[in-house]
Amino acid sequence: MLRNAVRWGLLALFADGPKYGYQLRTEFDTRTGGSWAVNVGQIYTTLDRLVRDGYVSSAGDSRDGLAMYEITDQGRTALECWYVTPITKTDRPRSELAIKLAMATADPRVDIAVVVQKQRTESMRQMRDYTDLRRHANDSGDLIWPLFLDHLIFALESEIRWLDHAEAMVLRREQIQPASDLTPAVSEAPLSGQVQR
Template structure:
């Protein structure tokens, strides 16, 4: 979820000022994603530059009210109707474990054990918070954390098996100089 689209979605309900948007964002995400007001204003300025929002009048308390433009409303609606991409393009934990298993001299088994313990702790803590939460919105957000922590535990158990059974062997850095430029075209 992006701050940009979240702000557009909130502004689709009513014009707001910056700190009001921050408060609404945190409330609607069950305070699971804290954001500072400076980030809100930076995002609003980019949204204004891109034609998605406009500055309105200053209210009686001196706050600039931000309004959604037609382009902003269309962007917000499009975001809600487009599936959220869930790529594996950047998974810090997977990259760290893959490097540990493939590099000589790194105790991958100890690293995996440490990460597994931490994931199990996150899972247990997330489950406790989820069970104690009264607000249904907060319960839903915390359920996502429980499921992600559980997925991490399951994946780390599989990585532990791969590391202990030698499914992947450490290898030295390839000392051949990489070719620069574009690969040669195949001759037909």
């Protein structure tokens, strides 16, 4: 089974016929609204793996001499299976944000409130941008783009709620600890890349 979302996404693009590499990149970018950058090198590496796994085969050359690819019966069966297989927790990518906060809470030199506030500000900015795009998405008559934007917006709403929860937990912990046990939040020698207030 393919695990990589880019590989599945590219395989799905073959459903309406043969394509060449740069065409796949353009269509992938269009369908994801440019929110998931994939370079041409990654496209061709992924195509090689799809061919190796028997999901895609060569379809000759285009009129311009570009190598064309098409989905195989095996690839179509795998794609149909992917569509109806729920994404489980173990399939989800690791969250860099969760890892960052986990590491930051163990480091007395890091002010967790600053880390959370910076991320919350950025997440809210992204949510505003996606919400603006969503307002105009209905005008296009396309179903895919509004659904994709809704997914991004709902994910950011969830992330902001989680950040609020994380901040509240940190504040509760600091209120429970005796003052003598608290280490200063920011040392005189800040971590590399740490933002100064």
